[in-house]
Amino acid sequence: xxxxxxxxxxxxxxxxxxxxxxxxxxxxxxxxxxxxxxxxxxxxxxxxxxxxxxxxxxxxxxxxxxxxxxxxxxxxxxxxxxxxxxxxxxxxxxxxxxxxxxxxxxxxxxxxxxxxxxxxxxxxxxxxxxxxxxxxxxxxxxxxxxxxxxxxxxxxxxxxxxxxxxxxxxxxxxxxxxxxxxxxxxxxxxxxxxxxxxxxxxxxxxxxxxxxxxxxxxxxxxxxxxxxxxxxxxxxxxxxxxxxxxxxxxxxxxxxxxxxxxxxxxxxxx
Amino acid sequence: xxxxxxxxxxxxxxxxxxxxxxxxxxxxxxxxxxxxxxxxxxxxxxxxxxxxxxxxxxxxxxxxxxxxxxxxxxxxxxxxxxxxxxxxxxxxxxxxxxxxxxxxxxxxxxxxxxxxxxxxxxxxxxxxxxxxxxxxxxxxxxxxxxxxxxxxxxxxxxxxxxxxxxxxxxxxxxxxxxxxxxxxxxxxxxxxxxxxxxxxxxxxxxxxxxxxxxxxxxxxxxxxxxxxxxxxxxxxxxxxxxxxxxxxxxxxxxxxxxxxxxxxxxxxxx
Numbered sequence: 320x321x322x323x324x325x326x327x328x329x330x331x332x333x334x335x336x337x338x339x340x341x342x343x344x345x346x347x348x349x350x351x352x353x354x355x356x357x358x359x360x361x362x363x364x365x366x367x368x369x370x371x372x373x374x375x376x377x378x379x380x381x382x383x384x385x386x387x388x389x390x391x392x393x394x395x396x397x398x399x400x401x402x403x404x405x406x407x408x409x410x411x412x413x414x415x416x417x418x419x420x421x422x423x424x425x426x427x428x429x430x431x432x433x434x435x436x437x438x439x440x441x442x443x444x445x446x447x448x449x450x451x452x453x454x455x456x457x458x459x460x461x462x463x464x465x466x467x468x469x470x471x472x473x474x475x476x477x478x479x480x481x482x483x484x485x486x487x488x489x490x491x492x493x494x495x496x497x498x499x500x501x502x503x504x505x506x507x508x509x510x511x512x513x514x515x516x517x518x519x520x521x522x523x524x525x526x527x528x529x530x531x532x533x534x535x536x537x538x539x540x541x542x543x544x545x546x547x548x549x550x551x552x553x554x555x556x557x558x559x560x561x562x563x564x565x566x567x568x569x570x571x572x573x574x575x576x577x578x579x580x581x582x583x584x585x586x587x588x589x
Numbered sequence: 590x591x592x593x594x595x596x597x598x599x600x601x602x603x604x605x606x607x608x609x610x611x612x613x614x615x616x617x618x619x620x621x622x623x624x625x626x627x628x629x630x631x632x633x634x635x636x637x638x639x640x641x642x643x644x645x646x647x648x649x650x651x652x653x654x655x656x657x658x659x660x661x662x663x664x665x666x667x668x669x670x671x672x673x674x675x676x677x678x679x680x681x682x683x684x685x686x687x688x689x690x691x692x693x694x695x696x697x698x699x700x701x702x703x704x705x706x707x708x709x710x711x712x713x714x715x716x717x718x719x720x721x722x723x724x725x726x727x728x729x730x731x732x733x734x735x736x737x738x739x740x741x742x743x744x745x746x747x748x749x750x751x752x753x754x755x756x757x758x759x760x761x762x763x764x765x766x767x768x769x770x771x772x773x774x775x776x777x778x779x780x781x782x783x784x785x786x787x788x789x790x791x792x793x794x795x796x797x798x799x800x801x802x803x804x805x806x807x808x809x810x811x812x813x814x815x816x817x818x819x820x821x822x823x824x825x826x827x828x829x830x831x832x833x834x835x836x837x838x839x840x841x842x843x844x845x846x847x848x849x850x851x852x853x854x855x856x857x858x859x
Contacts (some may be wrong), residue, residue: 428766563810570838
């Protein structure tokens with residue numbers, strides 16, 4: 320067995336949160352999430368709303384009841400917004416930044432290459448926690464699952480990748496949740512280069528990746544982990560658009576609340 | 590590596606066919622399927638229609654154009670129908686019996702324990718091919734996936750098993766196809782006893798299991814194989830109904846047309 324890779328001891332938590340439906344369980348889940356970050360943390364909620372920011376206002380209201388010492392909400396609508404001195408100063412002082420979006424590309428096109436993106440990477444490396452909610456979870460990764468089709472079978476073109484915020488390159492995240500049929504697009508994404516692990520996160524479910532690259536699951540749903548490291552065979556490079564892809568020897572884990580999983584050794588921890 | 594189990598050399602093919610949509614590709618797929626059985630085979634189509642037998646009539650019409658020497662269609666509506674001498678005589682002489690249904694339980698409740706079911710097992714063991722189309726594919730198995738919910742996460746009660754026709758106990762088949770979200774219920778079914786392999790078959794896609802327990806994929810979609818033989822950990826026995834189940838260390842393969850997979854050694858064959 321290889322030696323454990325040198326952990327980035329000072330890195331802040333990377334928190335990937337599935338979609339948060341407006342139900343009575345969500346405030347308790349958010350309180351748990353805030354509690355993981357620390358006592359009375361300073362929290363910034365940054366969003367890239369599609370049309371209205373009603374969802375952000377609701378999320379802000381629920382967060383207010385969880386014991387944050389400070390809570391600031393910023394809706395980004397232009398790339399200039401990601402250069403605002405006032406926002407950057409707040410992030411410098413924050414304990415947790417929450418990214419919320421309905422579409423991964425909405426957020427990545429607004430913050431990619433900005434001072435805000437650089438600062439989020441720097442502050443996370445120095446200890447600040449960063450949480451992505453819904454599509455915001457996909458954005459946390461170096462390789463961001465930008466969009467995809469539904470279905471259990473991987474097909475050429477069924478997953479589109481784009482560069483994300485880059486807090487971790489260990490995982491590709493699909494937060495499509497219970498209702499969507501995410502297996503095929505996650506397999507298609509991994510088939511392109513079987514380096515990262517695929518993480519599918521149910522709604523109302525949270526994955527916390529610690530500085531030691533061990534993740535833990537919280538919440539009411541499940542997390543699908545697909546490990547392609549022993550992948551034996553794929554014909555993804557030879558096919559036309561839409562064709563089903565052959566991929567053999569993937570490892571699959573279904574994790575639930577309380578389960579811990581080591582991303583370096585790629586196995587569940589008892 | 591264990592020695593190859595003694596193959597049942599005389600057994601006929603077990604053919605599991607996903608749902609067959611009424612499109613222009615289906616006749617060619619059926620012709621391929623019939624060609625696998627032999628030249629000018631005698632074919633019996635047995636169905637358990639839900640309301641109308643329009644689908645069976647359409648399937649019969651498409652089969653007529655594939656070069657069968659004989660083609661008989663029987664719609665079962667009562668258990669007495671599965672004892673009819675005329676039908677049993679036809680099955681005695683057939684090269685291929687095709688089972689078609691919209692619901693697995695519709696077929697299993699009509700033929701379970703009948704003279705027809707016994708004869709199908711005996712004739713398959715002696716060389717006759719048996720094909721299940723759509724829900725008929727699930728019925729081929731000893732452990733039949735009778736019904737299930739949709740979603741990527743296995744949950745307690747999300748899969749219901751019932752005894753099927755019993756031609757093979759190596760696999761549990763889900764033919765829910767492209768549109769349904771079958772991963773969770775297949776994992777839930779395997780979690781109950783990690784003995785069989787899980788097979789998810791797309792629409793317009795065919796799996797042929799030969800007497801040597803090697804399967805081959807045909808058609809336009811994909812086949813998901815889930816192998817639980819190295820399953821490390823499951824809490825399925827401890828949970829309440831609806832709770833997500835933790836299952837680690839499953840093996841997953843996505844197969845496409847032309848791929849062969851050995852059910853004894855549980856690996857793709859190059």
